[in-house]
Amino acid sequence: MAESMTHLATSTLKGALEFFKYIISRTGLLAVPIQSTSLFVRSSSLDAESNFVPNASKYNAKTPQNFVPDIELMPLAFWAVDDLEEYKADFSKIGIFTFFATILQPKSRGTVRLASSSPHDRPRVDFNFFSHPSDPTIARAAVRLSLKLGAAIKASGFPIMGGVVVPDGEGDEEVDRFVKRRSRSALHYACTCRMAGEFDKDAPGVVDDELRVYGVKGVRVADASVFPKIISTHLQAAVVMVAEKCTEVIMESWED
Numbered sequence: 001m002a003e004s005m006t007h008l009a010t011s012t013l014k015g016a017l018e019f020f021k022y023i024i025s026r027t028g029l030l031a032v033p034i035q036s037t038s039l040f041v042r043s044s045s046l047d048a049e050s051n052f053v054p055n056a057s058k059y060n061a062k063t064p065q066n067f068v069p070d071i072e073l074m075p076l077a078f079w080a081v082d083d084l085e086e087y088k089a090d091f092s093k094i095g096i097f098t099f100f101a102t103i104l105q106p107k108s109r110g111t112v113r114l115a116s117s118s119p120h121d122r123p124r125v126d127f128n129f130f131s132h133p134s135d136p137t138i139a140r141a142a143v144r145l146s147l148k149l150g151a152a153i154k155a156s157g158f159p160i161m162g163g164v165v166v167p168d169g170e171g172d173e174e175v176d177r178f179v180k181r182r183s184r185s186a187l188h189y190a191c192t193c194r195m196a197g198e199f200d201k202d203a204p205g206v207v208d209d210e211l212r213v214y215g216v217k218g219v220r221v222a223d224a225s226v227f228p229k230i231i232s233t234h235l236q237a238a239v240v241m242v243a244e245k246c247t248e249v250i251m252e253s254w255e256d
Helices: 002-007 012-025 084-091 134-155 172-182 236-255
Strands: 039-041 071-076 098-103 111-113 124-126
Touching (some): 071 134, 098 134, 134 172
Antiparallel strands (some): 111 124
């Protein structure tokens, strides 16, 4: 499954070392607490300052997207930024609590292309983050909501020293600059081999409704890449569903 492969990049040797590190000193990757909860939010329920507005996004059959969460905030009890040098220099000796703010329904479109005719060359991947004008607006709302929750946690009495990785100010320019610098992939890749019509007007499909690759006989794809649209949650359960459906259609083809 595509999602699982991105999370299992650590070598067997590295895993063994981390295991013994935890057994001996209770430190290392295995000492990091797992994520226990997530907060799913509709940006249409927030005002410009990320205050919750009751009934702001009433369900409308003509605009069902208003009912779908497009922000996820993941409370994490560890560092969640890719800059390891910064972590080692500034934060490795202190406790860290992170709100990992995620855009669930980005409208920006990236590309995956062949780098050459050699199957050994890695493909050229361009995520094209924030190329659609609505995505920075959603990201800004997610950051501001995270800051509000952090302030509420501190005000309730928890001994939080203050924001250590936050925007320089509260204005749009400062928040946008922070988003641009701190954005990263959540490693849940999807929709690069989407199920749609071969000549779909929005974006040509790669597989049909039985997961068969157009123009290639005997090949099916069964992972997160076939989603027609990014789902507003984590991928694992949906990928299992795709795999089970693929099993069904293959078995039905044998009966024919």
